[in-house]
Amino acid sequence: MRLAKLGAALGALILGAGLAAPALAQPTADTVAAIRARGQLVCTTAPSTVGFSLPDSQGVWRGIDVDYCRAVATAILGDPNRIRIVPSSTAQRFTMLQSGEVDMIVRSTTWTLAREASLGLVFAGVSVYDGQGFMVHRDSGVTSATQLDGATVCVQPGTTTELNMADFFRTHRLRYTPVVIENIEEIRSSFISRRCDAYTNDASSLASFAAGQGANANRYLLLPEIISKEPLGPAVRKGDWRFFDIVRWVHFALVTAEELGINSTNIESFANSTNPDVQRFLGRSGDLGRMLGLENDWAVRVVRAVGNYGELWERNMTPIGFPRGPNNLWNRGGLQYAPPMR
Numbered sequence: 001m002r003l004a005k006l007g008a009a010l011g012a013l014i015l016g017a018g019l020a021a022p023a024l025a026q027p028t029a030d031t032v033a034a035i036r037a038r039g040q041l042v043c044t045t046a047p048s049t050v051g052f053s054l055p056d057s058q059g060v061w062r063g064i065d066v067d068y069c070r071a072v073a074t075a076i077l078g079d080p081n082r083i084r085i086v087p088s089s090t091a092q093r094f095t096m097l098q099s100g101e102v103d104m105i106v107r108s109t110t111w112t113l114a115r116e117a118s119l120g121l122v123f124a125g126v127s128v129y130d131g132q133g134f135m136v137h138r139d140s141g142v143t144s145a146t147q148l149d150g151a152t153v154c155v156q157p158g159t160t161t162e163l164n165m166a167d168f169f170r171t172h173r174l175r176y177t178p179v180v181i182e183n184i185e186e187i188r189s190s191f192i193s194r195r196c197d198a199y200t201n202d203a204s205s206l207a208s209f210a211a212g213q214g215a216n217a218n219r220y221l222l223l224p225e226i227i228s229k230e231p232l233g234p235a236v237r238k239g240d241w242r243f244f245d246i247v248r249w250v251h252f253a254l255v256t257a258e259e260l261g262i263n264s265t266n267i268e269s270f271a272n273s274t275n276p277d278v279q280r281f282l283g284r285s286g287d288l289g290r291m292l293g294l295e296n297d298w299a300v301r302v303v304r305a306v307g308n309y310g311e312l313w314e315r316n317m318t319p320i321g322f323p324r325g326p327n328n329l330w331n332r333g334g335l336q337y338a339p340p341m342r
């Protein structure tokens with residue numbers, strides 16, 4: 001009893017102080033209903049990372065993170081264009097989800113224990129298995145991260161990147177100076193202008209950086225050490241399990257489609273398939289869609305609109321030169337595996 005009173009008093013104190021802590025905010029309890037009512041799914045992505053999220057010359061958002069947003073919008077609303085992208089910095093992204101400003105984070109965000117246990121969010125799957133790397137100027141002569149003693153390293157705040165780097169340098173008894181910059185354009189220009197000797201980020205993001213440098217890309221060298229595990233994926237507010245189920249199974253549907261050989265161009269030819277897995281996937285037998293509160297052909301709509309997981313990869317990751325590696329399907333030596341859709 002006394003504890004409850006104390007909690008209430010503390011809550012009042014915090015609110016009274018004008019610190020509307022994001023954890024106390026009460027976003028809608030039924031995200032799916034809210035998405036249907038507004039006719040749009042709202043996602044936060046990074047502002048300008050080619051391959052993940054970047055507006056094209058027409059202003060249309062492209063990238064694997066954007067495609068996940070489109071896939072979920074298609075499952076719920078039947079239309080991949082019914083999305084709104086709200087770009088965020090690494091430091092802002094979690095508050096935006098907590099406050100209800102967005103429905104979902106798909107922002108090259110790493111699934112960690114601390115984030116799930118303390119930020120009120122839950123990861124629905126792994127869209128990209130990644131790891132952290134270092135990039136240097138090729139003419140620096142540095143060829144290994146263990147040669148970075150005394151280096152200045154550009155890094156973004158509020159990231160796993162910052163934490164892993166501290167661990168790495170401590171473990172190897174190396175000195176370093178972090179240059180912490182929130183804005184992605186500024187971090188890139190700081191590295192290019194040699195304000196930092198090295199730039200550290202998810203390897204996919206470093207590939208994206210290099211791809212953005214065009215003919216100058218060979219001025220930079222990705223060092224061979226991958227110092228962490230960075231399973232990136234979509235995250236939603238904890239407790240809204242109906243929405244969580246949909247996001248999680250949209251991811252699994254993308255993977256399952258690839259496993260079944262179903263893609264955006266051949267999907268119609270499967271209509272008369274007698275394979276029971278295919279029939280269930282298409283919604284021609286069973287009622288998997290209805291169980292999720294969706295149309296029974298939700299998975300067909302998703303694959304028609306955005307393709308299967310392999311198509312997402314080819315469209316977004318292959319052009320930036322990021323090898324598929326662990327993101328291959330489980331039966332091709334990778335980690336992408338979906339539980340049975342039945």
Ligand SMILES: N[C@@H](CCC(=O)N[C@@H](CS)C(=O)NCC(=O)O)C(=O)O
Pocket residue numbers: 046047048049052088089090107108109110156158159160161182183184201202205230232
């Ligand atoms: N995966 C790490 C790092 C996230 C991160 O820094 N992502 C980069 C790589 S895509 C990024 O979003 N940069 C663009 C930006 O911050 O605008 C995390 O979740 O903390």
